Amino acid sequence: MKNWECHKDFRLNGASFQTEETLLAYADVLSKPVAEFLQEWFSESETISIKTSGSTGKPKWIKLQKEHMINSARVTGDFFELGAGIKALLCLPIDYIAGKMMLVRAMYLGWHLDVVPSSSKPLAGLDREYDFSAMIPLQLKNSLEAIGAVKKLIVGGGAVDHKLENELQSISTSIYATYGMTETCTHVAIKKLNHSKWDSFKALKDVVISKDSRGCLIIDAPSVSNEQIITNDVVEIISDDTFDWKGRYDNVINSGGIKLHPEEIEKKIAPYLNDRFFVAGIKDQALGEKLVLVVEGEASKTSESIYRDLTKYEIPKNIFFIKKFEETETQKIQRKKTLHKINA
Numbered sequence: 246m247k248n249w250e251c252h253k254d255f256r257l258n259g260a261s262f263q264t265e266e267t268l269l270a271y272a273d274v275l276s277k278p279v280a281e282f283l284q285e286w287f288s289e290s291e292t293i294s295i296k297t298s299g300s301t302g303k304p305k306w307i308k309l310q311k312e313h314m315i316n317s318a319r320v321t322g323d324f325f326e327l328g329a330g331i332k333a334l335l336c337l338p339i340d341y342i343a344g345k346m347m348l349v350r351a352m353y354l355g356w357h358l359d360v361v362p363s364s365s366k367p368l369a370g371l372d373r374e375y376d377f378s379a380m381i382p383l384q385l386k387n388s389l390e391a392i393g394a395v396k397k398l399i400v401g402g403g404a405v406d407h408k409l410e411n412e413l414q415s416i417s418t419s420i421y422a423t424y425g426m427t428e429t430c431t432h433v434a435i436k437k438l439n440h441s442k443w444d445s446f447k448a449l450k451d452v453v454i455s456k457d458s459r460g461c462l463i464i465d466a467p468s469v470s471n472e473q474i475i476t477n478d479v480v481e482i483i484s485d486d487t488f489d490w491k492g493r494y495d496n497v498i499n500s501g502g503i504k505l506h507p508e509e510i511e512k513k514i515a516p517y518l519n520d521r522f523f524v525a526g527i528k529d530q531a532l533g534e535k536l537v538l539v540v541e542g543e544a545s546k547t548s549e550s551i552y553r554d555l556t557k558y559e560i561p562k563n564i565f566f567i568k569k570f571e572e573t574e575t576q577k578i579q580r581k582k583t584l585h586k587i588n589a
Contacts, residue, residue, distance in 0.1 A: 254329040254355030276360060278339040282348065286311065295342055297427045304573075309342075309430060316468040317430035318350040320449050324435065325397055329355030331376040334395065336367030336384065338574070342427045343379055343401055368394060382409060383576055385420070393417045401425065403577050404508070405438060407515035413439040422446075424490065426476075430469045434488070445487040454488055456480065461494050479506065496580065498526030500534050503558045513554040514538070518547075521570060524561060525584055535562045539583060541570050 251262070258275060262268040265287045272280035285293055292308040322328065333356045337344040344363075351358035359375075361367060367384050368391040375395045381402035385392065386409050392398065393416065401423040405413075413420050420439050424446050425432035434446040434454075448454050453465040457475060464474040477494040492508030499505075507524045514522070521541040526534035538561035540547070545566070552560050571582035 251352040252329060252355030254357075255352050256357040257351070258359055259357075276339070279348065279360060282339055282345055286349075293345070295345065295427055296340065307427060309427070310471070313469045314346065314349050314430045315353050317346065318353050320451075320468070321346075321350060321432070322354045324449055325377065327354065327356070327377050327397070331356050332373070333358045334367070334371075334375045334378040335360045336363060337379055337381070338363045340574075342431050346431045347379055368392065381576060382406070385409065389416065397421070399423050399432065399435070400438070401432060407512060408519070410438055410442075414442075426474075428470060428474055429464060429466060433464060433466050433469065445483045445489050448486040448488075452486070454480075454482065454486065456482055459494055460491075462488065496525070498534050498536055500526065500529075500536055500558065501532040505536060505559060510536075510555065510559045513559070514551050517551040517553070521578070523578060523580055523583075525580055527584065527587070529562075537561050537587075538564045539587070540564060540566050542566060542568070 272283050296304050335347040366387045368388045377397045378395045379399045382405050395418050398418050398420045422436045423432035424434040433452045434448045436446045437443040451468050455463045460479045462476045462478045462480045479491040479494050481489040492506040496507045510524050524538050529535035565587050567586050571579040
């Protein structure tokens with residue numbers, strides 16, 4: 246950005262700043278990744294280079310307009326009613342879009358932001374209360390006893406499983422799942438997970454949704470992207486601004502002519518299986534692809550009760566146990582890489 250435009254109420258770990266130079270000097274001491282991002286942010290370029298998470302393929306670098314990131318920040322602030330002076334916690338890696346956007350929101354909405362090292366237990370050792378934060382599901386799962394210190398929380402980077410969602414119902418924090426991607430400057434839709442939870446994702450302001458011939462979501466959001474974004478997410482459009490996410494198009498299994506959505510099958514199994522797992526298709530001579538269940542952990546006998554809610558086509562043909570799933574740097578399961586372990 247060519248000029249110092251940060252909100253006058255912006256604070257970073259308690260410190261305030263009058264110029265970009267004083268902020269950059271402070272960031273150099275606070276965190277190298279934060280300092281590197283801010284140096285790029287205050288450069289003459291109108292874009293930022295950001296690495297995608299790589300959950301559905303190889304991570305890649307893309308460029309985002311700084312103006313779009315600021316627009317996204319303002320929409321989030323309006324939606325959650327988060328004005329100047331609110332206390333926020335950044336506990337995600339600054340390398341990816343979710344972490345960068347927390348910093349942009351703070352700078353342009355005037356938040357008092359605390360930055361802590363990214364860890365699986367981000368609230369450990371903290372004794373402050375916060376109005377807002379963002380976490381991945383693993384961080385939330387490991388913070389249930391302390392999460393009441395955060396009033397509003399968004400969760401992204403992966404699906405919140407059935408068991409964890411049930412545990413959220415008695416928690417005072419208002420918790421929301423997010424739908425979005427690096428290309429949309431993080432989330433463009435929200436779903437409430439507790440306190441009169443919503444069944445569907447609700448698109449944010451000025452986001453227009455539709456489907457293509459595959460049944461995949463199309464996003465028109467000119468305030469955060471100059472181009473229409475055609476996703477690989479199979480959805481059901483409920484209304485002009487709400488949709489249900491069914492799963493990834495590239496995960497769909499064609500087993501003997503029957504199309505199966507792994508994510509929908511996983512929802513049915515989740516209440517009965519405590520270990521991390523996923524279902525997938527592997528090559529089969531008779532069916533083309535056969536459905537299998539992949540469980541993280543040591544091999545053990547699995548109760549037939551996990552299949553009680555499945556149709557006959559949704560019952561896995563085999564179960565495989567893998568000691569440790571392959572993950573991205575942001576701890577999303579890499580299904581294809583994990584499946585390769587079966588054949589190793």
